[in-house]
Structure formats: structure tokens, C-alpha cells
Amino acid sequence: MHELYLPVYGWLKEMHASSTSATTLIGMQCLQGGGKTTLCDQLELLARHDGLNCVVASIDDFYRTHAELEALARSMPDDPLLHGRGQPGTHDVPLMRATVDGLRALRVGETMRVPRYDKSAHGGLGDRAAEAAWPVIDGPVDVVVLEGWCFGFAAAGARGASPPPPRLRNVDAALADFAPTYAALDAFLVLQALSARYVYEWREDAEAERRATGGGAMSADDVVDFVDRYYPSYEAYLPELYRASPCAEDRTKRVWIGRDRLPSPAPPAGHDVLQ
Numbered sequence: 001m002h003e004l005y006l007p008v009y010g011w012l013k014e015m016h017a018s019s020t021s022a023t024t025l026i027g028m029q030c031l032q033g034g035g036k037t038t039l040c041d042q043l044e045l046l047a048r049h050d051g052l053n054c055v056v057a058s059i060d061d062f063y064r065t066h067a068e069l070e071a072l073a074r075s076m077p078d079d080p081l082l083h084g085r086g087q088p089g090t091h092d093v094p095l096m097r098a099t100v101d102g103l104r105a106l107r108v109g110e111t112m113r114v115p116r117y118d119k120s121a122h123g124g125l126g127d128r129a130a131e132a133a134w135p136v137i138d139g140p141v142d143v144v145v146l147e148g149w150c151f152g153f154a155a156a157g158a159r160g161a162s163p164p165p166p167r168l169r170n171v172d173a174a175l176a177d178f179a180p181t182y183a184a185l186d187a188f189l190v191l192q193a194l195s196a197r198y199v200y201e202w203r204e205d206a207e208a209e210r211r212a213t214g215g216g217a218m219s220a221d222d223v224v225d226f227v228d229r230y231y232p233s234y235e236a237y238l239p240e241l242y243r244a245s246p247c248a249e250d251r252t253k254r255v256w257i258g259r260d261r262l263p264s265p266a267p268p269a270g271h272d273v274l275q
Helices: 005-016 036-051 066-075 094-104 168-183 197-212 220-243
Strands: 024-029 055-056 112-114 135-137 143-148 187-193 252-257
Touching: 005 024, 005 143, 005 187, 005 252, 036 055, 036 143, 055 094, 066 187, 094 143, 094 168, 168 220, 187 220, 197 220
Parallel strands: 024 143, 024 187, 055 143, 187 252
Antiparallel strands: 112 135
16 A cells, blocks of 8 residues: 555546646556556546546457457458457447547546456456446546556557567558547556566466356466457557656656566666566
């Protein structure tokens, strides 16, 4: 609480107070399983205590439907990175943008539903939940936190970098669709893992909990296959994000975390987060 939640919440309040937007839009990135959901739950509770209406939306809730993902896989037979949810290209970006815009436009007395994704559907492959199960948000909204494992990754062309590896060609093209949302951000938070390899352990931790409760979950082998579809993007985009934020650095908060998901001292210069 004192090492992570309260310091981040204090920063969030500072960003909101200094924002020129009626509704402050804060982006957040961390590896899957790194504690984003728990942190965001605490931010919502702390904000509510202070009388702020803080709404968290995850890009995971904007994956394409199961049927759309199946169609995408059929249309891209030679691109295994797009065979199942995960990579940029498997998100419904127009729905995400419309939802964020809708939340920022809510006024007193107005409400709207925010999409949710059921990751347990279809044996863990996932599907968008029925609209009746989407939470209802009351306006106005003071802060929107939009979080995701790849949120903040920039297409190679957008940062003047050399073209991505051929296997990431479609992913890189899809990342360009996120650029308008990045441009709308008022602030950005990144939980920087000392090693990107933690994602395999953290994803298995989450699926093991689901298996223990009898819910739909992936097997251990499925988890490795699942994370393998993500890891090429970590290799290509994570080091650059750790160097350059989609927001100005004075409106960016960086927190290093270890295997235990707790804040850690910054590593020495030259540290390789991909190891």
C-alpha cells in the first residue's frame, strides 16, 4: 500500500489536478499478470474515498469477438501471432476509442455501459461478454485509466525506427491504430519489470488459480503457447517504451517491479529487460 498504491494514487491526483481536460485520460502499461488489475482496483477505491469518479478500462476488454478472431486467423493463415487474442490486430480499436470518448463526454445524469471480455469462454480462448453483463458507468467521469500489456507500444514508423521483423509486419501495422488514443493521453504510468520473462510465470499463476476454482482456464502447455504469441512484441517494443513514453516525461511515472510484483530499485545502466 505505502510502496506502490498510495504513491501512484498521489501521482494520479496530481495529474488530474494539473490536467487541462475535464476528464483526465491516463494510460498504463505492465506485463500480463504484473498486478495492473489489483493496482487499478486500489486506485478506484482511493479515488472514490476522495469523491473522484475514476473508471478503469482494459484493452483486454476490447478484443474482437471469438467469431471475429476465428475469421481473422483464417484470413491470416501464415501469421500465427494473429491466431487467437493477444497481439495488436486482435483488438477492436474503434470500439475502444468510442468507449473512451463516450466516458469523457458523460455529463451529470448520463450513463453508459463499458465492454467486458470473458476470458474463460470457449475453454479459455475468450469472447466478448453479453452487453447485459457490461458495467454501467454514471457521469461525469473525473479520471479514465486505460491499461494494457501493449498499451504504449509504438509502431516502428511512428518512432522513426527501422522496419520490424517480417513476423511482426501485421502487428506493427495494427499498432498505428493506437496512435490517436496515445495522442489524447494526459499522463502515462508504466510498471517496468526487471525481466520480461516474468510474464510466463505470472500468466501461469493466473491460469492455475482459475483451474483450481474449476473455471475455464488454459493448461500449462497452453499458457506457454499463449504467451509465445505475445513475446515477440515484448522483444520488439518493450525496451523502446522503457526509454520513451507516449507522453511527455514530466507527465510519465515509471516504477520498476521485481518477480514479486513489488517496487524494486532501478537496475544498472545497460540492464537487459528481455533476459
